[in-house]
Amino acid sequence: MFQRWQPEAASPTVTLVIDGKPVTARDGDTVAAAMFAAGLHHCRTTPVSGAPRAPYCMMGVCFDCLVTVDGIGNRQGCLVRVRDGMQVELQLGKRELGR
Amino acid sequence: MSAADIRDSYDVAIIGAGPAGLSAATSTANAGLSTVLFDEQAGLGGQIYRAITETPVTNKSVLGTNYWRGAELVAAFRSSGAQYVPGATVWSLTREREIGVSLRGGSQLVSARRVIICTGALERPFPIPGWTLPGVMTAGAAQILLKSSGLLPAGRTVLAGCGPLLWLIAWQYLNAGAKIAAILDTTPGENRLRALPHCVPFLFSGYFRDGLKLLRAVKREVRVIPGVTSLRATGDERVRSVAYQSGNRAEASMPVDNLLLHQGVAPNVNLAMSVGIEHRWSAEQLCWVPVLDAHGSSAVDGIAIAGDGAGIAGAAAAEWRGRLAAMAAARALGRGVAKSEETRAQRELAGCLRGRAFLDALYRPAKAFRQPSGETIVCRCEETTARQITHAVALGCPGPNQMKIFHRCGMGPCQGRLCGLTVTELIAESRGVPPQEVGYYRLRPPVKPITVGEVAALPKTDAAVYAVTRM
Secondary structure (H helix, E strand, O other): EEEOOHHHHHOOOEEEEEEEEEEEEEOOOEEHHHHHHHHOOOOEOOOOOOEOOOOOOOOOOOOOEEEEEEOOEEEEEEOOOOOOOOOOEEEEEOOOOOO | OOOOEEEEEOEEEEEEOOOHHHHHHHHHHHOOOEEEEEEOOOOOOOOOOEEEEEOOOOOOOHHHHHHHHHHHHHHHHOOOEEEEEOOOOEEOOHHHHEEEEOOOOEEEEEEEEEEEEEEOOOOOOOOOOOOOOOOOOOEHHHHHHHHHHOOEOOOOOOEEEEHHHHHHHHHHHHHHOOOEEEEEEEEOOHHHHHHHHHHHHOOOOHHHHHHHHHHHHHHHOOEOOOEEEEEEEOOOOEEEEEEEEOOOOOOOOOOOEEEEEOOEEEEHHHHHHHOOOEEEOOOOOOOEEEOOOOOOOOOOOOOEHHHHHHOOOOHHHHHHHHHHHHHHHHOOOOOOOOOOHHHHHHHHHHHHOHHHHHHHOOOOOHHHHOOOOOOOOOEEEOEEEHHHHHHHHHHHOHHHHHHHHHOOOOOOOOOOOOOOOHHHHHHHHOOOOOOOHHOOOOOOOOOOOOOOOHOOOOOOOOHHHHHHHHO
């Protein structure tokens, strides 16, 4: 659970869609940070047991932030920056073939 | 930056834009060498100076003066003429110094006469029951959320573990007005005795002055529970509470919304090991450290390592290591290097290393938190448990590479970064041999996952086409 420290300092903003819902994020946020700020508790479920996972390292090494971004699976949410109109889906299980 | 702007070859390629990479690139570019700096992140600074050019946390007293040192390094880098390529994931490096780099979903190969690996450190695995639950993350990850997005934890936040970074982030949170419910300090009591012989140089180091101020400030404001010997995160779809034992007392627990774990950092070895640079187990730092000369050069011709990837020494040391590696590169490529500059760099580096032995000894993480047991997950990707690993050793599995065949641990997308140290130590302990004898995963390119399509789209030589098609 995270919140913006100084919401007024968060502008300019972009609007993207995460898990079907419109979300406002700070321009410069990573997808993973935007998901935390939007109050999402997890971003994927594992291919092995189906357990929910959330970003763990935020620096590109743990791969627990894998999400589908604009139709492409296995994107590291902590390395991808938000963009206006971006479509982010939770990645449930393993990456789907062809996505 | 588009892929077309990247040349086929450079005098010097530097991988990683933290303090070591920024300093190295600045120095080689200033020496007149064509220099490219590849970095996976979208902005300069590495993790220690993460988001230094764009952080929303502009009040300098929140993150502290040490953080803002990064802005000076960036300014020097920007005026050096070195080329900066952000969002660039380096996934291979050959002994001939050909670099495979992925940028915006496409890959290309770039050659360099000298390569300086500045891929830094990552946080040591902290395998406790429940460490995979949402709501549990590394303290460093939480700090990145603050630096890069101005995010503070909400609800009940507990920090657990040991090491300077744990106290630093607590102090930064207090500066920003965030609430910390408790710090569960896992520093083993006997570490004080271990550290004592190293205390004199530490007392004369910058760490002492800065560290003491910070510790006092945090301990005034936050409930600190010392001597924690066990930790367990519990919850359902996310963490709900943390159970702990302090000293000989019975297990207690407290509700949490955020559990932030940290027990030190270790070199990020994947790229360096994949190119065949020898690493040895450090009994002091409990991790793999590359075999390098005084300038950071490895036995692989033309490839050096600078920064925490050369062994944990901190940001100030990383700068000087970067400059020393740059001097060696400049000399090898026929540029003059003033002896006085070199002597100064060596002296400054020695000064930065003062006090490190004390910190290593004082914050040596407890065995209980490095070598888990039972159903605790060791490999987060493949969900391999400690019990599975020790059982496989009992069946005759001798090392981490064989363990892949038994349980796939280390074979997920993180490529062992989050389990490698634990697996080596667990096997060594079960076999009763030193970690050096057990070894590490054999790392191969690609050291970050890329698609087969990306590899297939690389330019191919006639010989490579013939090898596959025989036509």
